[in-house]
Amino acid sequence: MSPISLIPAPYRAAALAAAVVMTLAAVYSAGHQHGADAVRKKWEAQTAAQAKAALAAEVAARAKENAMQQKYQAALDGALMQQQKIQDAYDAARQQYLSLRNTTAAARSSLPAAACPAIADTAHACLDVFDQCAVQLVDVAAAADAHAADAKKLSDAWPE
Numbered sequence: 001m002s003p004i005s006l007i008p009a010p011y012r013a014a015a016l017a018a019a020v021v022m023t024l025a026a027v028y029s030a031g032h033q034h035g036a037d038a039v040r041k042k043w044e045a046q047t048a049a050q051a052k053a054a055l056a057a058e059v060a061a062r063a064k065e066n067a068m069q070q071k072y073q074a075a076l077d078g079a080l081m082q083q084q085k086i087q088d089a090y091d092a093a094r095q096q097y098l099s100l101r102n103t104t105a106a107a108r109s110s111l112p113a114a115a116c117p118a119i120a121d122t123a124h125a126c127l128d129v130f131d132q133c134a135v136q137l138v139d140v141a142a143a144a145d146a147h148a149a150d151a152k153k154l155s156d157a158w159p160e
Contacts, residue, residue: 068159075156079149086145093138100134 004012104127112120 071159072157075153078156079153082149082152083146086142086149089145090138090142093141097134097138101131104131 007015108124108127
């Protein structure tokens with residue numbers, strides 16, 4: 001007779017059931033831990049891939065922003081150079097106008113010595129109109145050049 005046969009049958013059945021339950025619990029626990037580890041590893045891999053993608057997107061966005069900033073700065077520099085050219089052209093036109101004004105003033109001062117007063121009046125009127133046109137022409141040219149420079153600056157700075 002074996003020592004196990006000395007244990008009453010209901011207790012042997014209970015011990016066998018307890019052993020089966022403990023075995024099943026151990027198998028479940030090991031499987032649960034393995035599954036949790038697999039899910040955690042998968043989650044960490046996805047998180048790492050998302051972080052890598054976010055970093056790459058940030059680097060690309062910064063590169064694009066830097067390129068746009070450089071383009072904007074180049075447009076501003078070009079506009080400043082254009083503005084200086086416009087100012088130089090305005091100054092030259094203004095000097096020419098002043099020279100022309102002096103010439104017309106000299107012509108006007110010699111008109112009273114003319115023989116016919118009607119000629120003098122006509123010449124005075126023509127010279128006045130000419131002076132007004134010259135002033136307007138210089139101002140309009142400067143404004144047009146400034147407008148063209150602003151339009152070019154905005155066009156050059158506009159992102160593609």
